[in-house]
Amino acid sequence: AIKILTEKAANQVSLARTQDFVSTLVDVIKMEKSRLQSGIVTQIGTHETHGEYDIGTEATGELELSFRSYGEASERALLALKNLSCATKNHEILVDIEELMECILEVVNNDQGAMRMIAFQIIANLSKTPSVKVELVKVEGLISSLVGMTCSDEQYGDSDQKVSFDEAHKSALSVFIELAEYEETSRIITEHSILVPSIIEMLRKRGFPSRAECMKIIAKTSRFGEISIHLMQNEDLLYMITKACRSRETLYRHFAVVSIMNFSSEVLCREKVARAPNMLRAICFCAADPRCKEGTRECAVKCMKNLCNSPESICLFGNSSCLETLAVLACSDQSDFESGNIQFCAADALASVSHWLKVLSVIGNEKKIVSDVELEKLLKQKSLKQPRPYKLRAYQQWSS
Numbered sequence: 001a002i003k004i005l006t007e008k009a010a011n012q013v014s015l016a017r018t019q020d021f022v023s024t025l026v027d028v029i030k031m032e033k034s035r036l037q038s039g040i041v042t043q044i045g046t047h048e049t050h051g052e053y054d055i056g057t058e059a060t061g062e063l064e065l066s067f068r069s070y071g072e073a074s075e076r077a078l079l080a081l082k083n084l085s086c087a088t089k090n091h092e093i094l095v096d097i098e099e100l101m102e103c104i105l106e107v108v109n110n111d112q113g114a115m116r117m118i119a120f121q122i123i124a125n126l127s128k129t130p131s132v133k134v135e136l137v138k139v140e141g142l143i144s145s146l147v148g149m150t151c152s153d154e155q156y157g158d159s160d161q162k163v164s165f166d167e168a169h170k171s172a173l174s175v176f177i178e179l180a181e182y183e184e185t186s187r188i189i190t191e192h193s194i195l196v197p198s199i200i201e202m203l204r205k206r207g208f209p210s211r212a213e214c215m216k217i218i219a220k221t222s223r224f225g226e227i228s229i230h231l232m233q234n235e236d237l238l239y240m241i242t243k244a245c246r247s248r249e250t251l252y253r254h255f256a257v258v259s260i261m262n263f264s265s266e267v268l269c270r271e272k273v274a275r276a277p278n279m280l281r282a283i284c285f286c287a288a289d290p291r292c293k294e295g296t297r298e299c300a301v302k303c304m305k306n307l308c309n310s311p312e313s314i315c316l317f318g319n320s321s322c323l324e325t326l327a328v329l330a331c332s333d334q335s336d337f338e339s340g341n342i343q344f345c346a347a348d349a350l351a352s353v354s355h356w357l358k359v360l361s362v363i364g365n366e367k368k369i370v371s372d373v374e375l376e377k378l379l380k381q382k383s384l385k386q387p388r389p390y391k392l393r394a395y396q397q398w399s400s
Contacts, residue, residue, distance in 0.1 A: 091128075121168075242278050253286065307322075
């Protein structure tokens with residue numbers, strides 16, 4: 001009856017505020033689990049049913065035992081809690097109930113069926129509210145449980161169990177993507193000791209179905225300056241991102257290019273991006289490949305444009321085809337909107353290159369620079385004036 005009451009949106013807010021209502025549902029889940037675990041029948045040589053346990057014997061006299069950690073009442077109670085979590089106004093109240101979060105984590109860590117799926121769906125619902133994200137991510141053990149579900153590759157023959165696992169896996173990924181929307185929660189999850197290493201392991205699995213979502217987490221968290229610099233320190237992550245730029249998976253490649261673009265927007269990251277093995281070649285490949293997803297090529301060109309704003313990065317262009325790629329894109333004869341943006345960004349990048357070449361040639365003549373070491377020291381001086389990006393006043397198609 002309680003489950004049916006909570007299904008109606010009109011009741012959800014008032015029920016969540018009813019004294020001891022949520023606590024009672026939590027107690028049902030805890031008490032039934034405790035009752036079932038203590039109710040194991042150990043009699044051998046008979047066949048009887050006790051609660052959720054089905055115990056029988058074969059002719060050999062061996063004991064066969066199959067049981068569930070939670071019963072039907074627990075599942076209905078958890079479904080009622082899920083219904084309450086569908087109302088955004090309830091999120092702050094539910095997260096503040098410590099025993100509720102403990103109960104949800106206990107279900108996540110002790111069940112492998114429908115209960116676990118429902119528990120992850122509750123967490124996914126709560127993570128959608130901005131004011132709740134920080135409190136949610138600080139719940140002890142939550143990130144570890146989410147990572148465990150995200151990285152899991154459990155195999156089930158039973159179709160119902162497979163559906164439950166897939167839904168739980170999907171919900172766990174959606175929580176990370178929601179948390180990555182904000183800087184504070186992004187910092188917390190990326191600084192956690194197991195998230196980034198676990199994502200790298202998932203990216204290494206060629207047939208892993210959620211690689212694109214994992215790369216999306218990196219793309220979203222890398223939008224923030226300090227986090228971007230932190231992620232850039234991981235050589236294994238850079239290698240997997242570079243490799244993903246040549247993947248045939250459209251979304252996987254797109255989020256990899258977005259991640260590189262975000263890295264290149266930070267001045268402190270640009271030289272490392274340019275020096276990463278095969279990174280510049282991968283960016284050029286995505287910028288020039290017409291088969292790339294809409295927006296992927298533009299992100300790749302914007303990445304090169306960012307690099308062109310730092311002279312130490314331009315000095316590394318000689319070992320790649322960046323300048324040739326930019327020249328070809330700037331002279332494109334395609335007239336659609338996206339190609340126009342790509343063309344403009346490419347021309348702007350070349351303008352920045354010409355600016356720095358002029359500056360370097362003047363400085364070289366004045367200071368008589370004779371070594372690469374002296375040049376590198378000079379380029380890092382803050383006194384060097386950065387070129388202004390050109391602003392488009394009136395669009396006119398460039399032609400070759």
